[in-house]
Amino acid sequence: MVNEDALQKKVHVLDNNENAVQTVQLINVDSGSAYDDEISLIDLWLVLSRRRNMLLAIVLAFLVSGVSFAMLKPVLYKYNAVLQVGLMSVEGADSKPSYIEIPANVLEKLTKSYIPLVLSEYLQTHPELKSAPKLKASMAKKSDLITLEIKGKETESAEYRGIIQRVIAHVQADHQPQMDITKNRYERLLQKEKIAMSDLENPLTLKIKRKQLETDLLQANIQMENLKDQRLVKVLKQEFVTQKKVHHNKLASLGDEFKRLTSQQARLDDVDRLLGKRITELSGTIENEQRNRQLSVKSINSGPEAMTVLLLDNQIQSNRNELAKLEERLNITQQNQREKISNQLKDNTRSQEYHQKLVLDINNKLKKMDINNQYTQQKVAVNQSALQLGLEQIQLEHQNNLLIQQQKIDKISYQLKGLRDTQSLTSPMQSLEPVGVGKKIIVVISLLAGLFVGVFAVFFFEFISKVKEKTQQLN
Numbered sequence: 001m002v003n004e005d006a007l008q009k010k011v012h013v014l015d016n017n018e019n020a021v022q023t024v025q026l027i028n029v030d031s032g033s034a035y036d037d038e039i040s041l042i043d044l045w046l047v048l049s050r051r052r053n054m055l056l057a058i059v060l061a062f063l064v065s066g067v068s069f070a071m072l073k074p075v076l077y078k079y080n081a082v083l084q085v086g087l088m089s090v091e092g093a094d095s096k097p098s099y100i101e102i103p104a105n106v107l108e109k110l111t112k113s114y115i116p117l118v119l120s121e122y123l124q125t126h127p128e129l130k131s132a133p134k135l136k137a138s139m140a141k142k143s144d145l146i147t148l149e150i151k152g153k154e155t156e157s158a159e160y161r162g163i164i165q166r167v168i169a170h171v172q173a174d175h176q177p178q179m180d181i182t183k184n185r186y187e188r189l190l191q192k193e194k195i196a197m198s199d200l201e202n203p204l205t206l207k208i209k210r211k212q213l214e215t216d217l218l219q220a221n222i223q224m225e226n227l228k229d230q231r232l233v234k235v236l237k238q239e240f241v242t243q244k245k246v247h248h249n250k251l252a253s254l255g256d257e258f259k260r261l262t263s264q265q266a267r268l269d270d271v272d273r274l275l276g277k278r279i280t281e282l283s284g285t286i287e288n289e290q291r292n293r294q295l296s297v298k299s300i301n302s303g304p305e306a307m308t309v310l311l312l313d314n315q316i317q318s319n320r321n322e323l324a325k326l327e328e329r330l331n332i333t334q335q336n337q338r339e340k341i342s343n344q345l346k347d348n349t350r351s352q353e354y355h356q357k358l359v360l361d362i363n364n365k366l367k368k369m370d371i372n373n374q375y376t377q378q379k380v381a382v383n384q385s386a387l388q389l390g391l392e393q394i395q396l397e398h399q400n401n402l403l404i405q406q407q408k409i410d411k412i413s414y415q416l417k418g419l420r421d422t423q424s425l426t427s428p429m430q431s432l433e434p435v436g437v438g439k440k441i442i443v444v445i446s447l448l449a450g451l452f453v454g455v456f457a458v459f460f461f462e463f464i465s466k467v468k469e470k471t472q473q474l475n
Helices: 004-018 033-050 052-072 103-125 154-201 203-228 230-298 303-418 439-474
Strands: 076-084 087-089 135-139 145-153
Touching (some): 052 439, 135 154, 203 303
């Protein structure tokens, strides 16, 4: 239900304020927020309408103040520069760069040292100023870019830029010695590697490395040609071939001598047979002569018969002497001769065996020379291959060393190019547009503020007046 007492009081107050008599008919209705709001808005509008002069005066006062402030407010511009911390080395794309100084430390130095120092110097050169402009240094997280910023009038643009430039100069002066040392170190390394590269590219360097192997390969080639040259091989074998011929001739001579001795030995057998036959015949003759003598001795009667016996005795003695000689020759001389020939045959056989062994030894030596020649050829061929491979390896190593050296030079050059001085990306610049709140915004804000304050003031005074009226009615 609607509060009837409260509604009657509100209508009564409104009627009194308007000095008009109105009859209010109270109607019982159900409670509802929409009806209450409609009454409240009407009340508010009536209050604002009744005190519209106050509201307009306050709004106009704020508007005039805002316009005046906007007209009198100086136009400020932003003067800034971006300082980039220098790099000392860059090892690779994935590696972390090495700064001359950690950007956070540079920001700390700027904030606590270089900026106060430059501003102090600026005040000393401009004693008429009571305070120095506010120079701020800021840096984004995980960045090497530091922003230096001043807000000020366009008329003092040159001074603000000079302040920023002097701050940057202090940082650069702090970093420059270290950068010079780093650059000199890289330049010395680069010069050293270039000298090494020049030595590698010098044809004499490779020629010196190849010289010994080429000499050894040439000697191996000559040795191989000598080993394959049959004329030289024949010359080397000539001594053994000559010795072999000598021994063959000696063997032939010994063979002839062996045949001669064998023939002599065969003739001794024939002589033995002849001597045996002669001894048999002579022995028979002597026996016949002895029988004849015995017969002659029995019949000796006269001198001639005795002479015949004497002749027979002489003949028997002569035959006996000849028989003795024949027997001596058969049994002694022939045996001695036979033994002599036998010994000569044995010596001949031994000599033949000896020379045959020498010939066999020479043949083995000749075969060994052929085997050694083949083995030496294989060995020299392996040595030739090794030397040729060594030459190719030296060539490949030389090319590889050239590539490695070039990579070193490229790396140092890349690192040298990667060096970066601490620098300002651009000279201190003035912003294209003024900074801060614009004049239109100031006017709009002053208008809104005046409206808000005016409404507040209207309701405040309305509230005060109501309080006074209530107090008077209670009294």
